[in-house]
Amino acid sequence: MTGATREQGGTFGKPSAVEDRVAAWLDDHGVAYERQRRVWFRTVDFRVGEVLIEVYGCYWHACPEHHPATTKRAVKQRGRDRALASYCQTKGIPLVIIWEHAVNAGDFSALAGVVAGR
Numbered sequence: 851m852t853g854a855t856r857e858q859g860g861t862f863g864k865p866s867a868v869e870d871r872v873a874a875w876l877d878d879h880g881v882a883y884e885r886q887r888r889v890w891f892r893t894v895d896f897r898v899g900e901v902l903i904e905v906y907g908c909y910w911h912a913c914p915e916h917h918p919a920t921t922k923r924a925v926k927q928r929g930r931d932r933a934l935a936s937y938c939q940t941k942g943i944p945l946v947i948i949w950e951h952a953v954n955a956g957d958f959s960a961l962a963g964v965v966a967g968r
């Protein structure tokens with residue numbers, strides 16, 4: 851099944867191609883990062899300093915543009931994503947979300963702040 855993530859089990863430790871493109875972009879900009887960082891009950895894709903970066907696949911994370919959350923699974927996932935966002939907000943941890951469709955379009959503007967802060 852495409853769009854599966856490590857959260858389903860079985861694929862843990864195998865970052866997606868989209869994440870690899872984000873990693874390459876960070877490399878290009880000389881940004882030091884950690885991958886697959888355990889935070890709370892989630893594994894966050896990247897950590898740059900204090901900033902957490904999640905790369906969200908359009909299907910799996912039910913992007914409002916391409917996969918509006920209509921299925922039970924999508925609604926559940928969006929709930930988990932919102933929980934992470936509010937956890938980070940409560941803890942004062944900056945959380946940046948970059949969508950698969952933005953990465954595929956070569957639009958890394960969501961990460962501009964991460965680079966600017968270096």
Ligand SMILES: [Zn+2]
Nearest residue numbers: 908913916951
């Ligand atoms: Zn999308």
